[in-house]
Amino acid sequence: MSIQTLFYIGGRLIKGLLVLFVIAIFNFFLIRAAPGDPAKVMAGEAGATDELFLQQLREQFGLDQPLYYQLWVYISNLVQFDMGETYRQQMPVFDLIMDRLPATLLLTGTAFVLSLVLGVLVGVIAASNHRKWIDSAISVAALVFYATPLFWLALMAVLLFSVFLGWLPAFGMETVGANFTGWDRFVDIAEHLVLPAMTLGLFFTAVYARMARTSMIETSRADFVKTAKAKGMKPSRVTFRHTLRNALLPVVTLAGLQAGQMIGGAVLTETVFAWPGIGRLMFEALFQRDYNLLLGVFFISSAMVVLFNLATDLIYCIVDPRIELAK
Amino acid sequence: MKPLLKVEDLSIRLPEGADRPYAVQNLSYALNPGEILCVVGESGSGKSMTANAIMGLLPKAIQAERGAITFDGHDLVSLEERRARKMRGNRISMIFQEPMTALNPLMRIEDQIGEVFLIHSDMSKQQRQARTLELLKDVGLPDPEKAMKVYPHQLSGGQRQRVMIAMALALEPSILIADEPTTALDVTTQAQILHLIKELQRKHGTAVMFITHDFGVVAEIADRVVVMQYGKMVEIGDAQQVLNDPQHDYTKKLIAAVPPLVAPEREVQDRSKQRPALSVKSLCKTYVSPGSWFKPGRTVHAARDVNFDLYRGETLGLVGESGSGKSTVSRCIVRLLESDSGEILLDGDAIQDLDNKALAPYRKKIQMVFQDPYASLNPRKTVGRIIADGPIAQGVPVAEAMQRAKELLALVELPETALDRYPHEFSGGQRQRVGIARALAHNPQVLVADEAISALDVSVQAQILELIDTLKKKLNLAVLFVVHDLRVAAQVCDRIIVMKHGQIVEAGETKAVFEDPQHDYTRNLIESIPGADWRSGHQPQPAVGKIA
Numbered sequence: 001m002s003i004q005t006l007f008y009i010g011g012r013l014i015k016g017l018l019v020l021f022v023i024a025i026f027n028f029f030l031i032r033a034a035p036g037d038p039a040k041v042m043a044g045e046a047g048a049t050d051e052l053f054l055q056q057l058r059e060q061f062g063l064d065q066p067l068y069y070q071l072w073v074y075i076s077n078l079v080q081f082d083m084g085e086t087y088r089q090q091m092p093v094f095d096l097i098m099d100r101l102p103a104t105l106l107l108t109g110t111a112f113v114l115s116l117v118l119g120v121l122v123g124v125i126a127a128s129n130h131r132k133w134i135d136s137a138i139s140v141a142a143l144v145f146y147a148t149p150l151f152w153l154a155l156m157a158v159l160l161f162s163v164f165l166g167w168l169p170a171f172g173m174e175t176v177g178a179n180f181t182g183w184d185r186f187v188d189i190a191e192h193l194v195l196p197a198m199t200l201g202l203f204f205t206a207v208y209a210r211m212a213r214t215s216m217i218e219t220s221r222a223d224f225v226k227t228a229k230a231k232g233m234k235p236s237r238v239t240f241r242h243t244l245r246n247a248l249l250p251v252v253t254l255a256g257l258q259a260g261q262m263i264g265g266a267v268l269t270e271t272v273f274a275w276p277g278i279g280r281l282m283f284e285a286l287f288q289r290d291y292n293l294l295l296g297v298f299f300i301s302s303a304m305v306v307l308f309n310l311a312t313d314l315i316y317c318i319v320d321p322r323i324e325l326a327k
Numbered sequence: 328m329k330p331l332l333k334v335e336d337l338s339i340r341l342p343e344g345a346d347r348p349y350a351v352q353n354l355s356y357a358l359n360p361g362e363i364l365c366v367v368g369e370s371g372s373g374k375s376m377t378a379n380a381i382m383g384l385l386p387k388a389i390q391a392e393r394g395a396i397t398f399d400g401h402d403l404v405s406l407e408e409r410r411a412r413k414m415r416g417n418r419i420s421m422i423f424q425e426p427m428t429a430l431n432p433l434m435r436i437e438d439q440i441g442e443v444f445l446i447h448s449d450m451s452k453q454q455r456q457a458r459t460l461e462l463l464k465d466v467g468l469p470d471p472e473k474a475m476k477v478y479p480h481q482l483s484g485g486q487r488q489r490v491m492i493a494m495a496l497a498l499e500p501s502i503l504i505a506d507e508p509t510t511a512l513d514v515t516t517q518a519q520i521l522h523l524i525k526e527l528q529r530k531h532g533t534a535v536m537f538i539t540h541d542f543g544v545v546a547e548i549a550d551r552v553v554v555m556q557y558g559k560m561v562e563i564g565d566a567q568q569v570l571n572d573p574q575h576d577y578t579k580k581l582i583a584a585v586p587p588l589v590a591p592e593r594e595v596q597d598r599s600k601q602r603p604a605l606s607v608k609s610l611c612k613t614y615v616s617p618g619s620w621f622k623p624g625r626t627v628h629a630a631r632d633v634n635f636d637l638y639r640g641e642t643l644g645l646v647g648e649s650g651s652g653k654s655t656v657s658r659c660i661v662r663l664l665e666s667d668s669g670e671i672l673l674d675g676d677a678i679q680d681l682d683n684k685a686l687a688p689y690r691k692k693i694q695m696v697f698q699d700p701y702a703s704l705n706p707r708k709t710v711g712r713i714i715a716d717g718p719i720a721q722g723v724p725v726a727e728a729m730q731r732a733k734e735l736l737a738l739v740e741l742p743e744t745a746l747d748r749y750p751h752e753f754s755g756g757q758r759q760r761v762g763i764a765r766a767l768a769h770n771p772q773v774l775v776a777d778e779a780i781s782a783l784d785v786s787v788q789a790q791i792l793e794l795i796d797t798l799k800k801k802l803n804l805a806v807l808f809v810v811h812d813l814r815v816a817a818q819v820c821d822r823i824i825v826m827k828h829g830q831i832v833e834a835g836e837t838k839a840v841f842e843d844p845q846h847d848y849t850r851n852l853i854e855s856i857p858g859a860d861w862r863s864g865h866q867p868q869p870a871v872g873k874i875a
Binding site (some may be wrong): 138222225226227228230231233234237241242246319320322 | 425433478480494
């Protein structure tokens with residue numbers, strides 16, 4: 001890696017920090033714009049509507065202070081890597097997020113790899129059979145998965161595979177109380193993973209398949225593909241060595257976008273399948289108006305987006321020699 | 328002599344709905360060992376289709392219906408794909424028109440050439456590399472060691488075409504098919520590539536089938552010539568015979584449409600007392616690609632201290648190769664680009680710094696005809712609207728503007744019925760007429776034609792040139808003719824300006840410049856024109872038929 005590349009990455013990271021700073025402020029106001037506050041929610045749950053009790057709670061959380069002062073506290077803590085404590089569990093937000101992060105990454109990561117590999121594969125098959133029945137079948141299937149709402153798909157999958165067939169567990173990440181270890185635990189988690197990962201991945205599989213198909217068909221008309229054929233190459237070699245590599249470039253861009261959403265993008269799936277990940281954490285925090293926790297999740301998610309954008313650009317440079325970094 | 332390749336009674340059917348049933352019909356000709364056979368024709372004549380049939384590269388929807396292509400005892404039309412692949416790139420290879428897109432952008436040159444050996448031989452990696460390096464030296468690439476490791480985008484068009492040639496000749500094929508290999512190149516690069524093909528052809532005794540639309544190129548390299556029209560062969564013969572004594576009417580027309588490389592005698596007018604319609608003074612335009620903290624920006628001088636005057640009633644040619652800045656200058660003049668410094672005086676008024684509102688009345692006085700008639704007309708508007716929109720924007724009532732559009736169509740010799748039709752219903756030449764009518768809708772004094780004919784077939788070119796010339800006289804226009812084709816420049820321009828790297832290197836009366844060029848660059852340009860000796864006035868000209 002050249003010194004220029006390192007400088008470039010450094011520059012991008014500094015810019016990324018600025019972006020994060022702006023996002024943090026924006027998030028802060030966005031959350032306050034929602035009606036209600038944590039004190040009201042907690043008081044409501046306790047069955048008390050006593051003004052005094054509310055007042056005490058607000059004082060305890062520092063919510064009685066003026067807004068600009070709260071923002072100042074939040075930001076100054078944040079730059080010291082302190083995201084505060086949750087109102088409810090009284091736990092450090094950072095610890096809570098880190099506790100839930102592996103589950104989410106496992107789910108979204110699996111869905112990501114699955115959709116990318118499957119989508120490109122299906123797209124290539126469709127493109128190689130352009131205008132034959134198999135192409136039409138794939139296109140129709142892709143359109144169906146593209147248009148069907150995630151949660152409905154998830155519910156149907158649970159009905160079919162868990163309720164009727166009984167093949168796969170319907171919710172959770174591990175069998176409760178089984179206390180598996182080693183290989184057994186791995187299999188157990190894998191079984192629990194199948195349905196949510198499929199549900200989450202299907203949409204993007206459809207997107208990649210459509211994109212890969214279009215891109216392959218377009219690229220197969222390029223002059224250099226004709227050059228490759230004129231060399232006397234087998235069609236399979238032309239497809240994989242010449243067409244596919246070039247056709248993948250737009251897919252990489254899209255994959256970068258999806259990768260950035262890996263943390264925040266699974267709220268629905270995690271909720272339906274009771275997957276103990278960040279999405280569900282965020283969902284709960286939202287209802288409890290747990291400002292600190294919400295802000296924490298938002299912040300980590302946006303940091304991920306910034307990082308994955310940078311990673312995508314770097315990967316793009318590797319796959320396409322025409323792109324130069326330091327510009 | 329026993330022919331190497333024989334095309335016999337070949338007919339290739341086009342799919343339903345094409346403009347004619349056959350791409351190629353009852354075609355028969357032979358390619359002899361060690362000769363260069365030029366296949367000439369205008370676009371759509373079926374010349375490339377034949378080449379693709381020989382290579383087995385026809386699109387799936389289009390297949391040879393009848394006939395045979397015999398090579399080495401095999402019929403290439405009926406040969407099974409697996410065995411045809413063994414020939415392709417090995418015994419018969421091909422190079423294409425567009426060097427910019429013909430190479431895989433994601434593969435190093437070394438791997439792209441090496442692939443040919445990988446497919447057809449069992450050479451080791453070292454052997455492949457050594458052979459590739461040898462090939463790159465053979466085709467005259469500067470610094471071949473470095474060229475091995477680069478990607479296509481790091482090479483110029485001419486260099487890429489050299490790589491393509493190296494690739495095609497890698498296994499010393501018996502036949503090289505070259506499909507318009509120099510059409511996309513500048514004239515000096517074209518001369519080099521033609522020279523290279525000829526040299527390698529002699530060295531290896533390869534038979535070359537050279538497809539082109541340019542009779543100049545034919546004159547430069549052909550041993551024999553096949554002339555095609557609408558998928559049929561209309562003439563075949565020795566190059567000298569076809570070029571100088573064509574038999575078929577179509578060949579005669581094509582050759583007559585090639586402008587001879589002699590500037591005709593022109594009346595030199597004293598214009599010193601006249602005020603120029605357009606005056607360009609010290610025009611400068613620099614492109615700076617932004618640098619960063621670590622990398623200096625790149626500066627390209629597209630125009631450096633450009634000065635010229637243009638008078639009404641004359642045609643001034645702006646010639647040069649790509650990157651010479653001629654298009655930049657023309658775009659600065661019509662204010663499609665902002666110049667950095669200098670003055671642009673239109674009818675005596677400086678327009679270079681006017682804002683959009685102040686500029687509006689001047690826009691009428693200077694109009695442009697663009698290069699690509701397929702891309703420069705809005706496909707969703709009728710021809711009438713395309714022509715009338717400019718005046719309407721300037722405040723002319725719609726009915727009046729449409730009436731004027733009708734008159735303009737008559738002026739550019741298009742039927743009145745064209746008014747309500749859309750651009751896609753017209754041929755390239757007709758569209759360019761619409762483009763001219765659109766430019767004339769404002770009654771301009773200055774017409775800037777930016778490569779206005781270079782996308783057209785040669786016979787259509789002649790018609791458009793004639794039209795522009797007629798209009799110039801009729802309307803007393805000042806025409807700035809941006810052109811890379813020196814043959815055209817010699818015929819239509821009263822004066823020419825030669826540009827190189829953003830600077831004017833030579834300017835003068837056309838005849839004087841062509842007969843006695845002062846600058847080395849001009850001389851080089853003129854010498855590079857393919858077939859410069861042919862039709863230079865030393866030989867009898869063929870009878871000129873009326874161009875259809």
